[in-house]
Amino acid sequence: MGDFNVFHHMPWSGSYAIYFFVIGISAALFFFSALSWYREEFKSLRASSFYLSLLLLAVGGLLLIGDLTQPGRFLNIMNPAYLNFDSPLAWGGLNLISFGLVSVAYFFMLRSNDEPRGRILAVIGSLLAVGLPIYTGFDLTVHQNRPVWNSPLMPVLFVALSLVSGAAVASFLAGKNEQLQVMLRRFMLWSAAGVGAMLISLLGTTAYGGVGAEQTFMFLTSGVLGGIFVGLGILLGTAAPIALLVTPFGHRQTGIWSAAALLLVGGMALRYAILIGGQIVQTYF
Amino acid sequence: MSELRLSSIETRGVPGKKRYAMVIDLRRCIGCDGCMTACKAEYDVPLGVWRTWVPYRVVGTYPNVRKQFLPRLCNHCDDPPCVRSCPVGATYKVEDGGFVLQHYDRCIGCKACMASCPYNARFLLPKDRSYTEITGVVDKCTFCHHRVIQGMSPACVQTCIGRARIFGDLNDPNSEVARLVATLPTQVLRPEEGTKPNVFYIGADRNLTEHGRAVYNPPEVLERDRQAFDNHKA
Secondary structure (H helix, E strand, O other), X not given: OOOEOOOOOOOOOHHHHHHHHHHHHHHHHHHHXXXXXXXXXXXXXXXXXXXXXXXXXXXXXXXXXXXXXXXXXXXXXXXOOOOOOOOHHHHHHHHHHXXXXXXXXXXHHHXXXXXXXXXXXXXXXXXXXXXXXXXXXXXXXXXXXXXXXXXXXXXXHHHHHHHHHHHHHHHHHOOOOHHXXXXXXXXXXXXXXXXXXXXXXXXHHHHOOOHHHHHHHHHHHOHHHHHHHHHHHHHHHHHXXXXXXXXXXXXXXXXXXXHHHHHHHHHHHHHHHHHHHHHHHHHXX | OOOOOOOOOOOXXXXXXXXXXXXXXXXXXXXXXXXXXXXXXHHOOOOOOOOOEOOEEEEXXXXXXXXXXXXXXXXXXXXXXXXXXXXXXXXXXXXXXXXXXXOOOOOOOOOHHHHHOOOOOOEEOOOOOOOOOOOOOEEOOOOOHHHHOXXXXXXXXXXXXXXXXXXXXXXXXXXXXXXXXXXXXXXXXXXXXXXXXXXXXXXXXXXXXXXXXXXXXXXXXXXXXXXXXXXXXX
8 A cells, every 4th residue: 555656558458359359260261261172071161251251351450440549540551661570560461461462362263263263362362361360479479578478379379269260160151061060170179279288388387487477377367357268268168169079969060069159259268368468467567 | 898789779889879868866766756747748748648657655664664766757778679569660769869759640559569668658649639739649758859959858857856867878988877877786677678778777676666466466446546547538
């Protein structure tokens, strides 16, 4: 008591977590559409997952622009005279725009059903798509003063989260196509297992980090954020669907859809908790 | 022995270049908040945000208690993470002097610089201001660049009644700041972040310079104040 400090605010609010969620799903859905040119099982997803990817890309872009306090200046990120290539946000902006352009080209190619070009655009688009979760992860990693964020795991974790959430959405798009559901179940299971392994590692290094990291661990595992991170993110959104998917029920369509719904809840909760968790302690400094 | 320079934008020991720094002698600080007021007046800093602020902590057991102050401001780091993280180059380091400044017209308001600053030195300006059109962009302390290039000292330094704030060129071995840093034990905030700050403290207490363990269980009143502050800003 008797202390005084000014109250600092978190620079990145929860809307960034929604952006991470939406853009991760968009990237993975494009990847599944692209995969359809090379794997027969995914053929029924080619159009539907791409159209949803395009829609989510537009939503994500609007969210990102809307969160800027100077939304009218978003074009500055494309101004070569301004671009600062030391910033992952600059690379991310270029990645996002390139992905958008390739998606538009892919859209026209899809309508003309041009297979040779489709295969090429699928590969280029997939590479750009995987860049989206990687850059969002790097966006957090580069802030060396932020516990949890400043970990080399972040880009990989965001790629895995993207695959989990994307496969979950794709499983709803796949309908009753059993062959496809088997593949998507595998994607969900192994990506979720990867997320789980990375979370264990992340929690370990955070708990045994410096004072700021240790306090962040406390915030992430207790109180309101504990409910979101541990309750929704880890237990309900990662561990429960993994357990569900390995049971006989998880091999059936209803089981896969149940797991997919849980994974989506978990994917959103984890992104939110990681985003906010990395900022709480700093607000007291 | 010269210190290792890691980044090309560092001004440390660059021949012919100034490297402005501030030494804050906490043995002299009386917590009058004159520096905060002078800064607010100099820049019309809006309500609810600060370019410089003076947090304190009461230590000791009654009746032997005292306030420990820790004036804070942008550290004009030699290797500033905010400059690295800005995607559009709106934040930049002035080569001669080492000031970390803002191109207000470039800033898109992504807040990456705020996220990267270990010192909470950056804030967002509100969208409505009475006397200026600089709104809705990130702002911070400039080390009073406009005054210093005219040979004056920063407003907070000029007004400090106890001469607790001393400003000058660290690359000039005859300056007062260079002498203080060379001869007295000084501390910088969060040295582990590798930012190489140019604000040095004499006599800082680590209860104020480190993350306090009190955040495990912040007093309810702090949360109420925070809420009231948020409502006021909105």
